[in-house]
Amino acid sequence: MTALLKQNIAKHISLSANETEQFCSLFEQKLIPKKSFLLREGEICKFEGFVTKGLFRVYHIDKNGFEQILYFAIENWWITDIDSFTTETPSHLFIEALEDSEVLIISKKDKEFAYANLPQIEKLFRVMTQKTHVALQRRMIDNLSKTAESRYIEFTEKYPQLVQRLSNIQIAAYLGITNVFLSNIRKKIAVKK
Numbered sequence: 185m186t187a188l189l190k191q192n193i194a195k196h197i198s199l200s201a202n203e204t205e206q207f208c209s210l211f212e213q214k215l216i217p218k219k220s221f222l223l224r225e226g227e228i229c230k231f232e233g234f235v236t237k238g239l240f241r242v243y244h245i246d247k248n249g250f251e252q253i254l255y256f257a258i259e260n261w262w263i264t265d266i267d268s269f270t271t272e273t274p275s276h277l278f279i280e281a282l283e284d285s286e287v288l289i290i291s292k293k294d295k296e297f298a299y300a301n302l303p304q305i306e307k308l309f310r311v312m313t314q315k316t317h318v319a320l321q322r323r324m325i326d327n328l329s330k331t332a333e334s335r336y337i338e339f340t341e342k343y344p345q346l347v348q349r350l351s352n353i354q355i356a357a358y359l360g361i362t363n364v365f366l367s368n369i370r371k372k373i374a375v376k377k
Contacts, residue, residue, distance in 0.1 A: 189211065196307075207298055210290050211234070213236075213287075217281065218281055219281065219282075222287065229277075235287050239349055241253055251357045253357045258346065266316075327360060333373070
């Protein structure tokens, strides 16, 4: 179960086999059935998770009842509500399994233990945080400057493994458009081909 986590760690930092085992032992495996929640709005997020199987969506419901998907997480991706986790305040997000899923969870206490006892772990999370900031910045710029059509095309090119696993409604919610508008975009693209 931790083989994928070990590979992910090795992509970012170098740890001895003993350090890797020590860090991985801090994680707890959770099985999350399809349509079940890892986190609900109003709860305090007490974990960071690493997806080993399945698919999650992280989303918010706005005051008008519209779902706004921040991101999806598949195998080999990390998942959390970093705001709630860091500040220990109620979450504004939902984390829901879209498929039967498995995730390795580390608590804040165990993460702090790792920081204190395995100094390289701070580098691991710093590098991952930087990559997340870059991705969020790029997404914000894209949302402000690109058309929905170009955002959809880029999404399908960047995440082909996700397109097959998501409904059009979910993709539309991620792109910030209606399902009808997405259907029109797809028809327009099909005509161009």
